[in-house]
């Protein structure tokens with residue numbers, strides 16, 4: 209049986225347990241982040257309280273009436289623009305992989321009225337993957353350095369070993385125009401879509417494809433494939449659709465499809481934020 213997850217604001221009574229959750233979850237960083245940045249306890253209660261005093265508002269996830277995860281947001285204003293930072297996102301080690309972090313993040317995304325940014329360790333690949341799955345994209349090195357200096361108060365050494373992820377609105381704030389070549393240069397693997405913009409609840413993504421994907425369908429979303437370089441075949445159950453360079457094809461909702469290409473092709477996708485890559 210799956211326990212119900214309840215998301216609620218944290219209260220001062222929660223603080224000792226919150227610090228405990230952070231320290232437990234932060235064990236994942238041990239041996240991964242640079243040794244000179246590791247300290248134990250990872251976040252003493254006094255530091256947690258100082259963060260709250262500095263304006264970090266925490267939400268907690270309860271399972272069976274017990275707090276098991278926390279995530280904070282902090283609104284920061286600056287001449288460069290107002291943003292909301294996601295701060296201190298942690299789920300207890302024993303409660304990982306149950307979608308608790310995702311529930312917290314989606315809740316906070318619903319509350320934020322400003323572009324959202326998230327800073328984490330470059331070595332925390334699992335965290336980066338988590339945010340990417342939830343509509344965030346890694347910013348470039350230049351953007352990252354500027355953002356960390358503008359919105360965070362961290363030493364130079366930490367800037368070096370950190371990355372910044374941005375949601376679609378924050379990306380729009382950073383870039384007036386988006387270069388497809390620039391986006392492709394940031395993609396480090398095949399079949400890994402990179403979110404580059406958002407309009408009306410639809411995401412603009414770039415992806416490098418080669419080989420075969422699995423058969424799948426999206427019950428509620430039409431999906432656009434716009435081939436920028438190369439050639440892509442979309443196998444349908446009754447025929448194959450070959451999309452040439454600078455051509456696009458829209459797979460109607462509910463239709464089973466399988467992207468196939470012998471040589472690498474570079475594609476722009478246009479689909480609602482809720483669309484799952486592997487279908488429903």
Ligand code: NI
Nearest residue numbers: 424426431485
């Ligand atoms: Ni699809």
